[in-house]
Amino acid sequence: MTFKQKVYQHFLLQLQSKIDALQHKMDDLAESLKNETKSTAGDKHETARAFVHIEQAQTGAQLNELLEQKGILTALDIDIATEKAIKGSLVKTDKAHFFISIAQGKAVIDGHVVFALSHLAPLGQKLMGASEEQDVEMNGTRYTILEVK
Numbered sequence: 001m002t003f004k005q006k007v008y009q010h011f012l013l014q015l016q017s018k019i020d021a022l023q024h025k026m027d028d029l030a031e032s033l034k035n036e037t038k039s040t041a042g043d044k045h046e047t048a049r050a051f052v053h054i055e056q057a058q059t060g061a062q063l064n065e066l067l068e069q070k071g072i073l074t075a076l077d078i079d080i081a082t083e084k085a086i087k088g089s090l091v092k093t094d095k096a097h098f099f100i101s102i103a104q105g106k107a108v109i110d111g112h113v114v115f116a117l118s119h120l121a122p123l124g125q126k127l128m129g130a131s132e133e134q135d136v137e138m139n140g141t142r143y144t145i146l147e148v149k
Helices: 004-036 043-075 122-127
Strands: 088-092 096-099 104-111 112-118 136-140 141-148
Touching: 004 043, 004 088, 004 096, 004 104, 004 112, 096 122, 112 122, 122 136
Parallel strands: 096 112
Antiparallel strands: 088 096, 088 141, 104 112, 136 141
């Protein structure tokens, strides 16, 4: 397995773990709502049900966002080789590796710092189309691109 494939797998598994946790929370909320339905405590009962519905809506929105990100990530062709950074590229700089994919933050993989960032993020936009030996500057920090995979 190449380093790029390890990076992809890491962020895919991280994302799936978050999805699984939210799906479990949705199941718990559904069970909680079912238990509240059996209760007959008047106003207290209605307030509890309302809070569960609000929590379900918020959790559902988070879950939908993660599922959308998973769709974006799984649609990437990480095996394509290009000289310029595109969506799905792993860009090695003198500071860190940047996986242009989805906004998932920082990870340490095989001892290397890797950031998963969207092509729409400010640094992602600067990296898009960049090639080896090119410098990219962001917020006063200069990144020298060493390799594009």
